[in-house]
Amino acid sequence: MSKIIVFENPNFGGRSKEFTSSVPNLIKENFNDCISSLRVIGNPWLAYSDVNYRGSQFVYEEGDYATMECNDSFSSLEMVTEDLTNPQITLYEDVNYGGRSIVLTGETNLVHISFQDVASSHKVQKGVWVLYEESNRRGAQMVARASRDLPDYGSFNKKASHVRPLMPGIRSIKAEINWKKKEERVRPVTIDSICGLNQGEQEKSFSNELIKEYEGFITDSFSFSSPTQIPWGMSFSVDVGAMKADKNFSLSETFTVEKGSSNTRTEKKSIRVSLPTKIAPHTKLTVNVVRKEVNTKALVMLTIMRGSQAIVEFGEYRCQSGISITTECKEEKI
CATH class of the missing domain: 2.60.20.10 (Crystallins)
Structure with missing residues (x-):
């Protein structure tokens, strides 16, 4: 993938437009002589002062260009398609x-x-x-x-x-999670407590409700090492299927990461919990609703292919899961 994103103002401000193929005439794109910053992802691009790739020529390799020496002076853009390895x-x-x-x-x-x-x-x-x-x-x-x-x-x-x-430019990124060395922390959290009291001689209904609903969640995120050679806007996939413990949740097993985005996704879902029906005579019944929150983090090895050169970096994958909700009952005689 190779693309250029052009902006009307310095520091990536104002109108913007993305191109993934050469543009012989920026007049037709309503972007003539008004580019003041740009981003290049993938192979280099050439910018020209005149239409049809003529006039003064300027070279932009992969990266961010918040300011430019020649503001508002480009009329055509050409993507470099030659093989740049072994020049x-x-x-x-x-x-x-x-x-x-x-x-x-x-x-x-x-x-x-x-x-x-x-x-x-x-x-x-x-x-x-x-x-x-x-x-x-x-x-x-x-x-x-x-x-x-x-x-x-x-x-x-x-x-x-x-x-x-x-x-x-970077042509591909392969992400591999090292699950063998993952760190995991489990914490039970009481999210509700319901009490019932029966002072009589006969069994008594515990509650008018037999089922209650609570909110479960899964949140996963990815963070890059600092600094990283991966440019703004570059995306890749991370296979996180090993963390998908509950098939009732629809989070995809493929997590798409993009440099410059939040790279966090969350899914919430109602989970139904059954409550006891009766309380024994002379008994206080306490039902605690407990959510098991699991926090996992694992190292992600990123193999970045730039031409024929392989560069290795590391990122971190995190998952916070609260999809297991159960009840704990405690009886006290009174």
């Missing part, structure tokens, strides 16, 4: 791929390899690259893409000082 580019000293050449497979300050202000053409074997006029990713820039060899930089000839490949 490789060949830079040439002269136009038409002539003169000295150098092959790069990672980010490089050209000053350090005596190739600053030298390149005039290139061939990209794999990935998408950004060439900068100044060191440390500064100054004017040019994007180089696989299968789009450029024999002549024109006005950018012999100006490149820094080169870097664009990084792939």
